[in-house]
Amino acid sequence: MQSGDSAVADASHPVSPETLALVRTxxxxxxxxxxxxxxxxxxxxxxxxxxxxxxSETRAEPGCISFELCLPVEHSRRVVVLERYTDVVAFDAHRHTPHFLEIMQGQIAPLLSSRQIVVHEV
Structure with missing residues (x-):
């Protein structure tokens, strides 16, 4: 399946185009x-x-396996977030939770000068 395809991971939760763009396949x-x-x-x-x-809110999500903040010693302006999810449906659901929208999009994102997201299949 290509990222431009309209994909449905399961009948109850279609995967958003934004998440498919991040995954790329x-x-x-x-x-x-x-x-x-x-x-x-x-x-x-x-x-x-x-x-x-x-x-704390993300770790309580059903599809979240882990969510860790890392502070690189050599980069005082950087925060690395390592997130692990059971599948792309869980990741997509995370990106649409009230706490993600309120805290990440509404409060953290405006404080960032850059934000890069890399998705790996495990």
Missing amino acids: GRGLSGGLLVCATWETDSRPEVLELASRLT
């Missing part, structure tokens, strides 16, 4: 995903405080 529809997000910010203490709330 439909291969992640049947296996686990490791998501590595790299954030750059001049407001790391504030971002970390907000991210702690996002972390």
